[in-house]
Amino acid sequence: MIGQVLGHCRVVAKIGEGGMGVVYRAYDEVLHRDVALKVVKKDARLDTSSSQRLLHEARASSSLSHPNICTIHEVGENEGEFYIVMELVEGKSLAAMCATVGLAPQSGLRYGVQIASALARAHDRGIIHRDLKTANIIITDDGLVKVLDFGLAKQVGSSSIFEGPTRSFASIENTSSVSGTLPYMAPEILRGEVADQRSDLWALGVVLYEAVSGRLPFEGRTGFEISSAILREIPDPLGPPVPPGLWAIIQRCLDKEPIQRYQRAGEVQAALEAVQSAAIVSTSPGPDQNAPRTTVLHSVQHVQVRKGDFLLLVGTTKGAFILRSNRQRSRWEIGGPYFHGHNVYAMAYDARGGQHRIWASTQSYWGTLLRSSDDFGKSWTNPPQAPIRFPADTGVSLKNIWQITLGRAEEPNVLYCGVEPAALFETRDAGETWSLVRGLFDHPHRPRWMPGNGGLALHTILLDPAEDQRMYVAISSGGVYRTNDGGRSWTAQNRGIRAMTMPERYPEFGQCVHKIVMHPTRPERLFLQSHWGLYRSDNCGENWLDIANGVPSDFGFAMLAHPRNPECVYIIPVESDEFRCTCDGRLRVYRTRNSGASWEPLMRGLPQKRAYETVLRDAITADAFDPVGIYFGTRSGQLFGSRDEGRTWQKILEGFPSVVSIRNAIVEDAPSGLRPTSPKTVHVPSRQAKSRTKSKTRQSQPRQSKTHRSKR
């Protein structure tokens, strides 16, 4: 073609090729200007009636004069080949500019306004684009939008349908009945209905979504999957930095029913301009006055969770992570970090009633919130008002949430939170509303509880599975308290526990108890790790026996009950309260299998030189497999796991922020609506890869029930 003359244009060079045809740079020898010349592909050649329509549409489009529309100068035919002479636009396609990561929302808004303006002009002239997509939108070096190919798609649709960034669709055939590009097609087109200007507004919604996120709202591996997604699925929500107003506009453009969308491009343009202006000039409530209840996280990795997967929920001082594996627990995908920079002191997994809810507490400059996710971290609640708050008459403000504990099996909507300053909160409606447990808050001892190094916190909550009104809490520094009447009254249960930081060695209360654990089959037996001291009680905390027999230090934080053996408990001692690191620089877990009569070190696979580590009170968890898997994290950001009850250990990962809490879950039912986004993978050596899974595996800590259905 180079050198040929079509009409009065001489072809200079080829500059592009698409499904519709080949585009050349050409020179108009009459008007002495550079132009673009599109020659319709021979294999896209039209029958007579189609060619007449193409000519008609192109001529109509050539009447469009708008700064954001690529002007068509001439349409012609030369020896059976159609050609279109148009304005030569130099720049980058929007598809190229937003690939992978998406544009800044302000850029997306700026371009969106211009695209909507172009559509508005065309629609006013009765011209529908029919193939609006990011590949058809050019951004010049000056930031000016030029929309290409107005009105042409319908006539040459047979070959253009699979153009676009989703190249994998190219092998699919037999699509001649519709025109356009599949990922941008409106549902009504796929249903065989006639496209109108609202179909262009759907495509505009797809373009805006892609522009600010770098991905398409409806994806799939085949044309069928894409079509199905367009017809039935709701696109993944766009959260910050995409402004809620922009997301609302995109959602309305992507309504499945044309009648529910904007009806005119001018409306979209006005809405985009309103979001573009960053300030408001009134105090009247905006469209988002109640603020989003849910924050969707796109800047983090997510894990794809399937039935039978095993999860570790890891709370750190810089956010939360979800680690996914299967029953082998040899390879891990990492989701997160969620809540960048926030302290996450507590997490829990709630599968009661068939749900898959992850709870997390977050603490930052902006306060402390209890949040939940029903899609394994992809989106989290972000309530405008903090759900856990002290009543005004207390004069106390929430500092942190240290513990989230699920209620009893027969009360699936009940949860408890232990907080700082030391108090217990309870919900009976699955977290919608929380109330302060007054019986404990009003206890006469409370004013004399003292903060420990980490604050004055109620960090442990134990429910007695045999006595439905009995519950224990542990407070640093306050000691152990028990209620036998569902929280109305509480008694200190600290007889026999030394208080090394008080003048009286065995006071009624005030001990700095770091952790208590209970075995569900022997709930009258409790084990306790204190600030200096290891204890066991065989009578519901009425008195405590010293069991620090053969441990290198009876100071420590982490303590874990074996999920099946009531004689077996794990601890990770640290040297002293002055030097809160593992003894002699050796990282060792200690285990008793005789209720504290003796302890054995478990160290195979754990660093034994210069390992000055600290494992905090909730940074250890046990799964429900047989043999039991045990996992713990360190303040230095390492995570270790054992699949054989602690006999041997593997490092799961390192380089995390300080680990504060770990919980685990086994996903029993197949979740829906989850898609992966290239999770990071960490490989764990497989020398202990055996996994026996005979047990009816469930989340092991805390307990759960499948007998009741949640109200939510």
Place this chain on the structure above:
Amino acid sequence: MPVTFHIPGALREFTAGHSRVEIEQSPATLADALSILWTSYPGVRDRIATEQGQVREHINIFIGDEHMRYTGGLASPVSAGSQISIVPAVSGG
């Protein structure tokens, strides 16, 4: 002239994405201005203040260039055209 709040990025999801919020009422004090702000945008309130109504420890509020701490706290006078900035403190590790 309206009183203008400058909203930090972390709170904009609670102000419909706005980085500035102008209020046309004539608040006399910072407490009045904040009250008007979170009447319109209630999600902002709990991020700035505790449930007992105190500004959070690591949140700084400036009226013009002056920290509220030196102008009377929540009772600091606010006048037409005041620019109020909400800024998280530098702290932590």
